[in-house]
Amino acid sequence: MELLTHTKRRDFLNCPRYFYHRHEQGLELIAKKAGRRRGTIFGDALQAARDAVVIPTVTSLDKTRFPASALKAAMDSIDASYDELHPRDQAEATDQEIERVKVRVMAGLYIVRYGLAARREVEFELPLWTITGGASKTFRRAGKIDGIEVVRPQVGRVIEDKFVAQIQKAMIDRLPLDAQATEYVDALLSKGWGAEVAYRHTRVPGKNPLPPKQFKTKDDYPGETLDEFEQRLVEDVNDRPESYFDEQILIFPQVHLADYRSGRSATARMIQDARLRAAHHGHQFGFPMNPSRCWEFGGCEYIPLCTKQPDAIDRYTIVPDNVELRERDTDGTVTDEYGPTGGEAGADQA
Numbered sequence: 001m002e003l004l005t006h007t008k009r010r011d012f013l014n015c016p017r018y019f020y021h022r023h024e025q026g027l028e029l030i031a032k033k034a035g036r037r038r039g040t041i042f043g044d045a046l047q048a049a050r051d052a053v054v055i056p057t058v059t060s061l062d063k064t065r066f067p068a069s070a071l072k073a074a075m076d077s078i079d080a081s082y083d084e085l086h087p088r089d090q091a092e093a094t095d096q097e098i099e100r101v102k103v104r105v106m107a108g109l110y111i112v113r114y115g116l117a118a119r120r121e122v123e124f125e126l127p128l129w130t131i132t133g134g135a136s137k138t139f140r141r142a143g144k145i146d147g148i149e150v151v152r153p154q155v156g157r158v159i160e161d162k163f164v165a166q167i168q169k170a171m172i173d174r175l176p177l178d179a180q181a182t183e184y185v186d187a188l189l190s191k192g193w194g195a196e197v198a199y200r201h202t203r204v205p206g207k208n209p210l211p212p213k214q215f216k217t218k219d220d221y222p223g224e225t226l227d228e229f230e231q232r233l234v235e236d237v238n239d240r241p242e243s244y245f246d247e248q249i250l251i252f253p254q255v256h257l258a259d260y261r262s263g264r265s266a267t268a269r270m271i272q273d274a275r276l277r278a279a280h281h282g283h284q285f286g287f288p289m290n291p292s293r294c295w296e297f298g299g300c301e302y303i304p305l306c307t308k309q310p311d312a313i314d315r316y317t318i319v320p321d322n323v324e325l326r327e328r329d330t331d332g333t334v335t336d337e338y339g340p341t342g343g344e345a346g347a348d349q350a
Contacts, residue, residue: 003142003322004128006183009267014296016274020287021302024275027316029301034095035165038103038204041081042163043121043146045107048077050120066116074107101226102205105233106163106244110202113245118147118159123325124187131265139268144324145184155194157249158184167201167246175199175248182260185252197250203243205233 012019021027052073053066082100087093125142127135147159160181164171175181181197188195212223224232237244252260278286294300304312 001140002138003125003325004139004268004271005141005143005322005325006180007324008271008322009264010179012271012274013267015290015293015300016287017289017306018293018300018302019271019274020278020283021305023321024283024287026318026321027302027305027313028319029315030317031315033298033301034099035298038099039163041078042103042107042202043161044081045074045077045103046110046147046161047120049074049107049111050116050118053116066111070116071108071111074111075104078104078107097226098208098229101230102233105230105237106202106204109234109237110245113241114200114247118149118157120147121145122148126187126190128268129261129265130268131262136265136268138272141183141187141264142322142325143183143187145187148188149198151196152194154192155196156188158188158195158197160184160197160199162199162201163204164201165204165206167203167243171201172246172248175250176252176256178250179260181250182252182257183264186257186261189257197252199248199250201246203245205236205244207233207236 008019008023011022049066049070052070078100082096085096087096122145123143124145125140128139128141130136145158146161149157149159151157158181160178162171178197178199181199185195185197207229209226209229210221210224213221215221274286276286289306291306294303294306300306304315
């Protein structure tokens with residue numbers, strides 16, 4: 001049975017042609033974009049820090065105290081990720097080294113700010129209820145939650161992290177409608193837990209190392225070293241934390257959840273219908289382009305294919321679908337800690 005994640009539903013609604021290239025063909029750019037790379041490395045560092053803390057349960061870790069080994073594990077994870085990159089030239093190598101410093105600073109200060117109480121990278125797989133009240137025979141819904149922190153008995157706080165270039169008011173204003181956070185809340189509710197969301201924006205510093213300067217009346221300035229740059233960033237973030245961190249606590253009302261569940265079922269049906277149209281009339285009919293989204297996030301990665309550029313296909317590699325999910329048990333539970341191992345709470349979510 002196919003796993004239907006928030007990412008797949010989002011991609012289909014944003015642009016069916018993008019969905020086709022990414023999820024039907026499994027194409028991914030060989031050279032990943034910097035923004036996606038940064039976010040992955042940042043998340044991996046937080047996971048490494050959490051893994052370095054040996055505790056019996058997620059609730060026994062004080063939010064403000066953790067061993068120095070946790071921070072070291074985060075930094076080691078970041079360094080290992082950047083060491084594996086293969087820059088094409090010296091300019092790209094320099095850019096990646098500067099990016100490494102920025103990710104190190106923000107990951108370290110994120111951990112200091114928020115602590116390590118949240119369990120990281122929690123995966124789930126659950127039935128997808130249709131509008132008629134039965135479980136879909138085509139899809140099961142699945143996902144990976146950035147973090148869950150137990151805040152009260154049987155109440156989980158979903159942690160949703162975004163490592164972004166800017167923190168904009170529009171980002172915050174739309175959070176009460178955020179589909180990804182809603183999906184994760186619904187996953188906890190289906191296991192009999194209450195849920196809220198801590199939506200965290202962490203901003204990538206826009207500063208860069210100070211360049212060399214020449215002076216007529218005093219010694220030339222050789223330029224800022226990476227170590228000096230790192231220290232300057234730390235001081236700036238500590239002086240202006242509100243410019244780099246934003247956390248919004250959200251609680252989704254039942255009327256929003258009911259609306260979301262209906263839309264989720266509808267999107268699943270639209271994907272099935274698109275596949276039927278493509279089978280009979282070709283993918284152009286089943287998965288039409290939505291060029292109004294091409295410009296977002298620095299430009300769509302499939303523009304070379306959609307514009308029919310020569311040898312465009314050579315820029316891509318084939319990856320498994322839902323590559324963000326690891327191997328999982330097939331019993332349909334979130335984890336034993338967040339729900340019973342048998343049966344499904346909330347099965348009336350049509």
